[in-house]
Structure formats: C-alpha cells, structure tokens
Amino acid sequence: MLSVEDLRTPLIGPVSFTLKAGECIAISGPSGAGKSLLLRAIADLDENNGTLLLDRSSRDTLPAPEWRRRVAYVPAESGWWADTVEAHFLSAPDPAELLASVGLADALDWEISRLSTGERQRLALVRALQLKPDVLLLDEPTSALDPPSVQCVEQLLLARLDAGCALLLVTHDADQPRRLGAKLHHMKEGRLFDTNSPQASP
C-alpha cells in the first residue's frame, strides 16, 4: 500500500520500507534517532527526497493536501488553532461515534484550554481518523493515557487495521507492538532497521 524508497532529509535516511494494507509497523529507538522526523518527511511536512508510492500513485503527482488526507500523520503533540473542540472537527461524517469510542462522547462542547494532555491526544487521533486515511502515521499515540484509555485507543486502531488501514507507529511502550500485532523496526541515527527478533512472537 505505502512504499517508501530512499527517503532522505539532511538529518535522516536513506530509509526504505513498505507497508501493506492492514499491516502495522512499530518503530522504537532512542530520542533523537529521527523517528518523528521520519514521520514528518513521509507526510511531506519537511523538505525531503525519495520515492513514495501510495497504491502505485506517486506522491509527486498528488497535491500535498490530498496526500496528507490519505496518509495521515498525528504528531506526539498536536496543534489547536481555535478555542473550542468542535471547531477542530468536520461536521460530517459525524464524529460522535469515534469520540465515544475513546471515552470522549461529549467533548465537542469543551474548550481547548481546559483539556488534559491525554484528552488532547485522543482528540487529535479522532480528528485524523475522521478523514478516513489509508495510512496512519502515529507518534506515541498513547504516551499520556491511563491504561483504560490505552485499551480504548488500541481497540480503535485494531479495528482500523482490520478494515485495511495501514499503520506506522512510533512507540516507547515495549508491549504495545505485540498487542497490535506489529512488525518491529528500530531507528538509530536516522536509519531504519528491521528487527523482527524472535522474542517479539508470543
């Protein structure tokens, strides 16, 4: 589904990998290894070179906004440009069901300034899912969540994987890749290594 070849920026790469529909790759690695920069480069937020294909259509042939709607990146800390939660969501499709699934059923009326970090994290994910992307690039999507919320989010992600969405995940939670059935990759000094080690299988 998503194929990345020779992706490089001044700070990372070259990075190559492919991500199939319904597949999940989890990237671990020390801080400063370039994990977030890799996700930013795939989303085309920073200048970068490389061949990226989504279902055989090249990224260069797609306008950047369309690419980002189909390959959705949710940073570790998202931005909020308006005062209310509702202003950050599309009115259609109705976000109510998605919000309820992460335990934030009546969040639309809330003010952004009163949200906790964990609430923001879940809202940012829902905001991206509303666009029904083909590929999800998630940077530590559960880092600020309590265990029940982590479970909600992981169930939501598993349902997306079942529906054919591909998932590229940066995580420091050692057990999360197993729970999501993810392949393990490791990032070090801007390079990505396939590390599907035996201890990953249950």
Added chain:
Amino acid sequence: MSGYQALSYWDLVAASVFLVLNAGFSIVLRLGLTRNLIISALRMTVQLLLVGLILKLIFNAGSPWWTLLAAAVMVAFAGREIWARQERRLKGLWGPGLGAGAMLLAGSLVTIYGLAGQIRPDPLWLPQYALPLFGMVLGNTMTGVSLGLDTLHTALTKGKRDVEAQLLLGRSRWEATRPATRQALRSGFTPIINAMAATGVVSLPGMMTGQILSGVDPQEAVKYQLLIMFLLGGATGMGVLGATFGSLWRLTDTRHRLRLDRLSGGK
C-alpha cells in the same frame, strides 16, 4: 484671517525652557533620564535644522532629479526601519526587500494618484507638495507594514504546531495560515484605523494644525486633511496586504509546507 507669524531662534530657546526645567528635575530627583532627554532633544534639533536646510535647497533647485533623490533617501530610511522593527525577519534579500518593496509600491502609487488626480501641483513633482505628501504616506505605510510583518512572523513561529495541524488535515497553506494572517492584518491596520477614529476629536492632526497656523481657513484645512487621511489609509492598507501575503507566500511552499527555515532571528 490673520497672516503667518514668523518665529525667531530666540523664541525657540524660550520655548525650550520647560524641557530644560524637566532635565533639572531629573538631576535633582536622580531619575537618570537627563542624558536621554538631552540627547534626544539635541538630536531632534540637529535633524530638523538639517531637514529644513535640505528641503530649502531642494525647493530652490526645482529639479525633478533632486526631488527623486530625496524621495529615494526617505524610502531607504523607512525600509531600514521596517527591517529593524521586526523581531524575526525573512532571510536573504527578502528581509529588507519585501517590506520596503510593498511600502514603495503602495506609497508611490497612492502619492502619484493623489498628486495627479486631486492636488494637481504644476509641475506634478513640485517638491513642496510631493515630498511632504510622500513622507506622510511612507511614514504610515511603514508603521503598518512593520507591525504586520512582525506579527505574522511571530504568530507563525509560535503557532507552528497549529498551522501544521491544519496542514496535516489536508488544508491548503492559505487556509492553514489564516489565523496568523488575520492577526497580522489586524495588527497592521490598527494604527491607521485608530488614527482615523481619534482624528479631530482627541487631537487636531499635525498637518491641519500647520495649515491653520499659517492662516488657511479651517474648513479648507479639513478638506486637505481628509484627502490625506484617505490616501494614508489606502496606502497603508495596500502596503500591509502586499507585505503580509508576500511573506506568507515566501514562508510556505508549493507542497504546502510551512518554511520557517526561511526566517531568522527571534529568541
């Protein structure tokens, strides 16, 4: 209608008495303002005397080239001021060029329009009309442009995450930067809007006061002032719009990325 009352240099010395008194208070009360107060007053005196001298030379010369040269010097100073008033600036030639360019375009267009269309001196470039008018237009446009650019650059830098959040949801660079743009335009327009709102009620504008003091009928002076205010408002608006959208265009790219790497400065 009374004539014009000329001042002697002794009148000026007498008028400065209260300022000197303030300096005296500052010494007695150890306010530490004495130095600044005296230097600013001296600087102003020298600058204005020089300007008076130069303007007189230019008026006497009656040459379009000297007039143009004076206008160019004014643009250079105003452009430098726009550059200096920004905490974060565009890198390269864009830094000094964009603000000064927007100001120059808007300012010249409006000045020439006002001279050719309404004031109609003969010849058109007559320095007695062209230079003061151009100066007022430049001064106001300069303030607006520098405020607009400074606000835009700060808003984009501090709000990088917010802009990118919108980009990531598949919005265009223009949509994603709209909150910052709105903030910048508002800040650039505010001084001229405030000036228009307060004019005549709180203070009489300098130019109108000058005309009244030199014996012009107040109603005529008001007409002149209104004309100038309309021109100033128009020039400031165009300058601010041009500079803000120019900078926005430079700080994003065709792949709809925010390019803060093209900005320097700021801590």
